[in-house]
């Protein structure tokens with residue numbers, strides 16, 4: 001097997017210290033405001049790419065960032081028990097998945113994914129977390145160069161619409177839209 005070309009890539013990490021989180025949800029507010037159209041025009045935590053799983057009676061708060069879109073539910077599930085409480089399966093999963101409404105645009109149902117606040121010097125949820133439950137790190141890693149480019153947000157959105165409505169319907173809609181222009 002031939003070895004692929006190696007390159008250096010910056011890995012961005014948000015470290016989550018759940019013991020420090022007080023459940024204020026400032027991270028959800030700023031994330032949704034930053035990603036609003038136009039930017040900062042609204043703040044709706046339902047649109048955030050981070051959500052805080054909360055159990056105030058036990059003083060447990062666990063921030064979870066939105067990960068990849070997945071077209072199908074996974075068959076393997078995780079069950080967490082924290083401080084004696086058993087949490088629902090999938091509670092801490094990062095995926096935008098058909099089994100639930102988490103990490104989806106409330107109006108369109110399109111998947112949401114954390115983009116590390118691309119363009120900012122530091123993720124905004126980290127900046128807004130006053131108790132340092134979220135901290136940011138960057139490191140360099142050597143990786144084998146991928147031949148295929150990862151899907152961008154537009155492609156992920158189109159893929160999720162195609163999964164939901166079928167590719168033909170999506171293509172018809174795009175064709176109708178282009179005729180209206």
Ligand code: SF4
Nearest residue numbers: 021022024025027129
């Ligand atoms: S801003 Fe920090 S303390 Fe507040 S909910 Fe988010 S992670 Fe927790």
Ligand code: SF4
Nearest residue numbers: 031114116117123125
């Ligand atoms: S890094 Fe940015 S996009 Fe990701 S959860 Fe934090 S505020 Fe949202």
